[in-house]
Structures are given as structure tokens and as C-alpha cells.
Amino acid sequence: MKNEKKSESDLMEKIISLCKRRGFIFAGSEIYGGLANAWDFGPLGVELKNNIKKSWWNYFVHQRSDMYGIDAAILMNPKTWEASGHLKGFSDALVECKNCHERFRADMLEKDKEEKYICPSCGKKEFTDAKQFNLMLKTFLGPAEDESHVVYFRPETAQAMFVDFKQVMSSMSPKIPFGIAQIGKSFRNEITPGNFIFRTREFEQMEIEYFISKNSWQDQFEYWLGELKKWMKSIGLDESKIFYYEVPESDRAHYSKRTVDIEFEFPFGRKELYGLAYRGDFDLSSHQKSSGQSMEYFDEKTGEKFIPHVIEPSLGVERTALAILSSAYKEEKLEKDTRVYLDLNINLAPYKAAVFPLMANKPELVNKAKEIYSKIKSAKVAPIAFDDSGNVGKRYRRQDEIGTPYCFTVDFQTLEDGTVTVRDRNTMKQERIASDSIPDFINQKMEF
Numbered sequence: 044m045k046n047e048k049k050s051e052s053d054l055m056e057k058i059i060s061l062c063k064r065r066g067f068i069f070a071g072s073e074i075y076g077g078l079a080n081a082w083d084f085g086p087l088g089v090e091l092k093n094n095i096k097k098s099w100w101n102y103f104v105h106q107r108s109d110m111y112g113i114d115a116a117i118l119m120n121p122k123t124w125e126a127s128g129h130l131k132g133f134s135d136a137l138v139e140c141k142n143c144h145e146r147f148r149a150d151m152l153e154k155d156k157e158e159k160y161i162c163p164s165c166g167k168k169e170f171t172d173a174k175q176f177n178l179m180l181k182t183f184l185g186p187a188e189d190e191s192h193v194v195y196f197r198p199e200t201a202q203a204m205f206v207d208f209k210q211v212m213s214s215m216s217p218k219i220p221f222g223i224a225q226i227g228k229s230f231r232n233e234i235t236p237g238n239f240i241f242r243t244r245e246f247e248q249m250e251i252e253y254f255i256s257k258n259s260w261q262d263q264f265e266y267w268l269g270e271l272k273k274w275m276k277s278i279g280l281d282e283s284k285i286f287y288y289e290v291p292e293s294d295r296a297h298y299s300k301r302t303v304d305i306e307f308e309f310p311f312g313r314k315e316l317y318g319l320a321y322r323g324d325f326d327l328s329s330h331q332k333s334s335g336q337s338m339e340y341f342d343e344k345t346g347e348k349f350i351p352h353v354i355e356p357s358l359g360v361e362r363t364a365l366a367i368l369s370s371a372y373k374e375e376k377l378e379k380d381t382r383v384y385l386d387l388n389i390n391l392a393p394y395k396a397a398v399f400p401l402m403a404n405k406p407e408l409v410n411k412a413k414e415i416y417s418k419i420k421s422a423k424v425a426p427i428a429f430d431d432s433g434n435v436g437k438r439y440r441r442q443d444e445i446g447t448p449y450c451f452t453v454d455f456q457t458l459e460d461g462t463v464t465v466r467d468r469n470t471m472k473q474e475r476i477a478s479d480s481i482p483d484f485i486n487q488k489m490e491f
């Protein structure tokens with residue numbers, strides 16, 4: 044993978060600015076000058092993020108009968124990381140530019156014709172020798188700060204699915220093939236975080252370990268690739284920006300016979316969005332060896348006992364949010380100016396709809412709009428925005444920018460016949476519908 048240059052792309056700047064202006068994502072602890080590459084999701088960002096997670100959980104857990112969810116502790120027994128190989132091998136090669144002293148991941152640097160690394164900051168080509176830098180974040184558990192109290196913030200959610208394998212087997216008695224799924228925070232002391240929320244040191248993952256018999260791995264791999272494609276389509280990721288990179292043997296983990304990186308054309312270049320890997324029986328075998336506990340599965344039909352093999356679809360929540368935002372950001376030239384809108388799928392949109400009075404200075408319209416807004420809320424259709432500030436044109440623009448698919452406006456005709464106008468975010472077309480039918484109108488558009 045090549046160096047992720049700090050983005051100066053126009054689109055990226057526009058997305059970052061919209062995210063801050065409209066309360067999606069802003070710098071963490073900003074009043075103290077922030078903390079490098081820490082980002083907070085604001086009132087609209089948390090809705091988007093939760094909707095992504097909800098959609099994933101719904102598709103991969105609730106809609107299936109062979110998937111078991113867990114929510115494991117972030118801090119795990121350190122023996123986990125010994126067995127998984129993370130303590131020894133979860134490292135990147137770090138080099139330092141001898142001129143400007145910036146540090147980089149060696150595998151992300153561009154090289155010249157003579158295969159010499161080029162410093163992306165100062166352009167010089169003199170670097171220190173590569174040192175292996177472990178990416179796990181360490182802390183101490185309990186009051187003593189010594190080696191025996193060291194624990195690690197998990198660098199992936201995946202290991203909990205292997206460590207909890209026996210518990211899920213004995214409590215749920217699943218039949219192979221089956222999967223264990225989890226969404227949660229992971230931590231990596233990345234050498235070069237950056238590009239907004241693309242690479243951070245604290246992030247969320249949505250991961251599945253799907254346990255199979257060895258001889259079915261090729262078919263299962265294709266199947267999971269297909270499932271990922273279907274889910275990416277369902278959340279509205281721009282298909283023309285998605286690429287499938289077959290990771291060559293030399294770059295794969297030694298136990299993986301096939302790995303596909305799902306890449307996305309971000310505004311700063313084509314980068315990994317997700318990973319899909321066949322991990323053989325490496326993890327369960329390692330944990331069996333280290334813990335002394337059997338990780339075998341007993342097949343009642345054949346009478347066979349074996350350690351299952353595994354297919355791992357591994358997805359990042361923040362990278363999904365960034366890919367969604369860059370897919371959805373649209374500018375449309377109008378007669379007088381340019382309109383910005385987020386073409387978000389209704390399931391992902393922070394607000395499903397907004398309700399306005401046509402004029403903010405007419406109490407009868409404001410009261411009626413508030414009444415309709417409350418009725419929609421009590422029909423459990425949420426979240427819905429109410430806005431009576433500024434003029435109606437400005438309100439439409441504000442809702443366009445945050446991706447609200449429908450705006451319902453209460454006008455004088457509403458007072459007579461109970462109908463409201465509904466304006467479609469993408470087409471800006473308006474029609475009239477009965478205000479009582481708004482909850483049904485919204486529910487019909489929702490997919491989950």
C-alpha cells in the first residue's frame with residue numbers, strides 16, 4: 044500500500060467542513076486543543092454510525108439463523124495475544140527521516156527508481172533502518188504498574204470470537220457452518236494515523252468469524268464475498284468506487300490461503316475499506332494449544348471430531364461512515380446557486396424526515412406543525428426533526444445538507460383539509476399527502 048498523503052482534495056475538505064458545521068463529526072477534546080487524530084461523533088454522526096451498525100447487525104445476525112452475537116470485554120487476558128501472535132507479530136516497520144525526523148510506516152512510503160524511500164514531508168531519501176513497532180496499546184490493570192499487571196487494549200474484536208468459541212458452543216449448540224459476530228471498539232497505536240476518520244488509534248469494528256469444515260472453504264469464501272457485496276449495495280455505497288484486490292501469497296498471513304481486500308476510491312485515493320480472509324484453523328488451534336482446552340467440534344452426523352476452519356469478514360465502522368459520506372455528497376447547480384445534499388439511504392439518514400410550518404411568524408401554522416410532529420413521534424417513527432427557524436428555503440437547504448430524505452410543510456391548506464406538502468430531497472419535487480398518513484409514508488420507505 045502506498046503512502047496516504049495528507050488529503051488536500053477539495054471533496055475531502057468539503058466533507059470535513061460539512062461534518063463539523065452540521066454536527067456529524069468534530070475534533071475530540073477541541074477546547075483543549077484537541078488530541079491528534081481523535082474525533083468525536085456529534086448528534087447527527089452518532090445517528091449515522093448507529094444506523095450503519097444496526098444495518099450490519101440486522102443483515103448479518105438478525106436475518107440469519109446461523110449467527111450468534113457477542114459483546115466481549117475490551118481488556119482480555121494477555122495470554123490471548125500471545126496465542127494469537129499479536130504480541131510477537133502485530134507490528135509495522137517504522138522508519139524515521141534523517142532530515143525532518145518524521146516517522147513513517149515503511150510499507151506506505153513511495154520509492155524512487157533506485158528503490159529508495161522518498162520522505163512525503165521533506166522529499167529527502169535518507170532514513171533510519173526499519174524497526175518493528177508493536178501496534179498494541181498497553182496499560183496496567185490494578186494499582187501496581189509492573190509487568191505482571193500489563194494488559195492490552197484489544198487491537199481487533201476477532202480474538203474474542205475464538206476465545207468465546209467454547210462458551211457459544213456449549214450454550215447454543217450450533218451446527219456447523221455457523222458464525223459468531225461482534226461490534227466493538229479496537230485500538231491500534233498507528234504510526235501514521237490520518238485522513239480524517241480513515242485511520243485512527245481508536246475505532247470500531249464489525250467482525251464475523253464463520254466456522255466451517257475445511258473442505259468447504261472455497262465455496263464459503265465466494266459466498267461471503269457475495270454477502271458483503273449485497274450488504275454494501277443495501278447501504279448505498281457507490282459500486283463504481285469499490286474494488287476487489289486479491290492479496291498475493293507473499294503479502295498474506297502464512298495461514299491464509301486467500302485474502303481479498305475490499306478497497307474504496309476515497310477522495311484521497313484507493314484504500315482498504317474491508318478485509319475478507321480465510322484463516323484456516325490457525326486461531327482455534329493456537330488457543331487450544333495455549334489454553335489446554337479443546338476447541339474441537341463434534342459432527343453428530345459423521346461422528347467426526349475436528350477443529351473448524353474459519354472465514355473472517357472484517358469491517359471498520361468509521362471507514363464505512365467515510366465511504367458513505369463520500370458516496371452521498373452531491374452538489375447540484377441550480378439557476379442562482381449550488382445546492383449541497385447528502386444522498387443518504389433513508390435507513391442511514393440521521394433524520395428520517397423533518398416537519399416545518401410554512402411561516403414561522405404564524406402561530407396557527409407553528410402550532411399545527413408541532414401537533415403533527417408530536418403525532419409522528421408518538422407513532423414511534425424517529426428520529427424526526429422540527430424546524431421553524433429562518434425561512435422555509437433555508438430550512439430545506441439545511442435538511443438537504445444532513446441528508447433528510449423528506450420534509451413535510453404545514454401551510455394554510457393544512458388547516459382546512461389536513462394535508463401537507465412532502466418534498467423529496469433528491470428531486471425537490473413536492474406533492475400533497477394527508478398528514479395522518481405520514482408515519483405509514485415513512486415506514487414504507489424504510490427497509491428495517
Ligand code: ATP
Binds near residue numbers: 243245247357360361
Ligand atoms: P490497514 O492496512 O489499512 O492498516 P489492516 O489490513 O491492518 O488495515 P485489518 O486488520 O484487516 O486492517 O482490520 C479490519 C478492518 O478494520 C479494516 O479493513 C478497516 O475497515 C478497519 N481498521 C483497521 N485499522 C483501522 C484504523 N486504524 N482506523 C480505522 N479503521 C481501521
